Amino acid sequence: MAGPIVNSGPGGPAVIGPAPLLRAEAITKTFGATLALDALDLDIAEGEFFALLGGSGSGKSTLLRIIAGFEAPESGRLLLDGADIATTPPWARPVNMMFQSYALFPHLTVADNVAYGLRRAGVTKAEAAARIAAALAMVGLTGLDRRKPHQLSGGQKQRVALARSLVMRPRLLLLDEPLGALDAGLRERTGFELRALQRQTGAAFVMVTHDQEEALALADRVAVLEAGRIAQLGAPRDIYERPASRFVARFLGAANVLEGSAAAGGFDSAEAGVTFAGAIPPGTVAVALRPERIRVAPGAAGPNTARGVVEDAAFRGDDTLLLVRLPGGAVLRVAHAEEDGAPPARGAEVTLAWEAADVVPLAS
Numbered sequence: 001m002a003g004p005i006v007n008s009g010p011g012g013p014a015v016i017g018p019a020p021l022l023r024a025e026a027i028t029k030t031f032g033a034t035l036a037l038d039a040l041d042l043d044i045a046e047g048e049f050f051a052l053l054g055g056s057g058s059g060k061s062t063l064l065r066i067i068a069g070f071e072a073p074e075s076g077r078l079l080l081d082g083a084d085i086a087t088t089p090p091w092a093r094p095v096n097m098m099f100q101s102y103a104l105f106p107h108l109t110v111a112d113n114v115a116y117g118l119r120r121a122g123v124t125k126a127e128a129a130a131r132i133a134a135a136l137a138m139v140g141l142t143g144l145d146r147r148k149p150h151q152l153s154g155g156q157k158q159r160v161a162l163a164r165s166l167v168m169r170p171r172l173l174l175l176d177e178p179l180g181a182l183d184a185g186l187r188e189r190t191g192f193e194l195r196a197l198q199r200q201t202g203a204a205f206v207m208v209t210h211d212q213e214e215a216l217a218l219a220d221r222v223a224v225l226e227a228g229r230i231a232q233l234g235a236p237r238d239i240y241e242r243p244a245s246r247f248v249a250r251f252l253g254a255a256n257v258l259e260g261s262a263a264a265g266g267f268d269s270a271e272a273g274v275t276f277a278g279a280i281p282p283g284t285v286a287v288a289l290r291p292e293r294i295r296v297a298p299g300a301a302g303p304n305t306a307r308g309v310v311e312d313a314a315f316r317g318d319d320t321l322l323l324v325r326l327p328g329g330a331v332l333r334v335a336h337a338e339e340d341g342a343p344p345a346r347g348a349e350v351t352l353a354w355e356a357a358d359v360v361p362l363a364s
Contacts, residue, residue, distance in 0.1 A: 019082070021046040021204050022067065022172060027076035029062055029228075036062040038228035039076065044172075049198050049205045051215035054225035055251065060208045063225075064174050067206065068097045080172075091120070096170040100177040102161040104149045110136070111145035114164045121168070135167040138197060155186050162194075166201060173198075175207040179214060191218055212252050216240060224248050241290075245364045249288035256289045256332050257362070266303070267359065273328030277303035278356035281363075288360040291321065291335040296344060297353035305353045308332065310344050324350060 020043035029037040037059045044050050052060040065071040066078065069090035078086040085093055096117070104113050111132055118128040136142050139159040149157055158178070165173055178194065179187040195218050198205045209215050215222050216236040223233045224247075232244045243249035246257050258276075260269035262284040267276040269287070276287055297305070308324040311331065320343040322334040334352060336343045344350050 020044055021048075021081065023077075023079040024063070024067075025077040025079065027063070027066060027073045027078065029059075029066065029071065029073050035228055037066075037073070040229060042223060042230065042233075044204055044206060046171075047202050047204055049195065049218060049220045050207070051219035051222045052206065052208045052225060053210070053212060053215040053222050053252075055210060057227075058225040059228040060210075060225050061176065062228075064097070064176060064206065064208045067172070068095055068174050069093055070097075094170055095172045095174060096165040096168050097174040098161050098165045098176065098178055100180055102157050104157060104160055106149050108148070109145065110141065110147050110149075110152070110160050113149070113160055114145075114167050117164065117168045131167050131169075132163075135163040138166060138200070139163045140193075155182055155190060158182065158190065162197070166197070166203075169201075170203055172204045172206065175205060177209055178207060179211070180209075187214075194218065216252075224252060226251075242360055243288055243362070246286055246288075246362055249360070249362060253290060254333065255360075256291065256294075256330075257286050258289070258330055259286050261285065262361075267361070269328065269330070271328045271330040272306065272326045272332075273330075274306045274326065275303075276356075276359045278359050280359070280361050283363055284361040285364070286362040288362055289332070289354060289358060291333040292319075292337075293358035294332060294334045294352050294354050295340065296322075296334070296336060296350050298351055300351050300353040304356055304359070305351060306332075307349065307351050310346055310348045310350060312346060313343055322350075324352060 022044040024040060024042040026039040026041060027037050028039050052063060054060045062071060066073055069088060073086060077084045114132050114135055115128055118131065136145060139162050141156065141159050141163065179190055182190055191214060219236060221234060222236050222239055224231045224239065226247050232239055232248045240253055243252060243255065249255040249257050258269045258272045260267055262280045262282050266278055267280040267284060267287050269276065306326050308326045310322055311325050312323040314321045319335045319337050322336050322343060324332045324334055326332060
């Protein structure tokens with residue numbers, strides 16, 4: 001039996017749940033001289049919606065393909081219910097994968113595309129018909145079973161690919177950029193539907209994406225990957241509000257990152273030209289401050305305020321992004337909400353303010 005899921009924090013290891021469905025232990029993968037995964041460890045729980053988030057080359061797609069069985073690691077173990085499946089072929093794993101391209105057979109109908117895996121598994125015609133009908137109903141495609149892929153919209157093709165995966169009743173469903181080919185409106189709606197399907201089926205979903213909003217909105221937990229390792233793992237809100245490093249702060253939500261050093265009662269930043277007041281631990285080398293946590297506050301003075309000049313502004317619908325240059329030369333991104341009134345014009349001198357609790361210390 002595999003042990004309980006453990007996340008390590010400042011106070012040491014803490015048990016957070018029962019034994020994981022899937023555990024990756026020291027998974028390493030190289031492609032020539034390129035290290036794609038560097039002794040990566042990861043646990044995924046039963047019935048969890050998990051997101052692997054990272055930029056190009058971070059290792060997220062390689063990890064997904066190793067879980068699916070399409071790539072083999074050079075070293076490490078991949079445990080499913082405690083049994084190592086690192087050398088088990090894809091077809092023998094209770095795992096299905098929905099590809100970014102959807103990979104539908106153009107000459108087959110919707111029903112035949114969905115039935116493909118069932119036929120290979122030797123499921124009887126009667127059971128297959130019932131499972132196909134149930135899967136198509138689940139994704140909202142009832143009545144479209146005789147259509148060919150070229151007769152479907154992009155969103156409908158995505159649903160066929162999803163039905164083909166779900167009809168196999170996998171314990172673990174892998175999603176490779178599942179919403180990437182959809183337009184913005186359809187992507188949001190389909191994301192909610194994916195989340196509802198995950199709850200309905202009880203399967204664990206593991207989604208690879210480079211879209212931070214997608215990961216934060218859908219996942220129970222998010223792993224941010226950098227250079228083949230996990231830079232930070234946790235609940236979406238925790239990672240967003242308390243990034244652990246410069247990389248995570250900048251990648252997830254484009255926070256302002258200011259260099260400096262911890263000082264008595266706060267953090268000194270020469271590039272900002274201000275001292276951030278608050279409980280900053282020794283060893284802090286930078287701090288993060290989210291744009292939406294900064295407000296334009298005429299007349300404010302004292303700790304956690306700064307004066308600057310608006311260099312540029314961009315309207316974004318529900319807010320205006322201001323670029324404000326501080327006395328030390330750093331430029332802060334400030335999200336000025338519409339309800340706070342008209343944004344200051346370019347060239348205007350402004351006073352900015354924030355709360356001490358919104359200054360996040362970064363040790364790396």
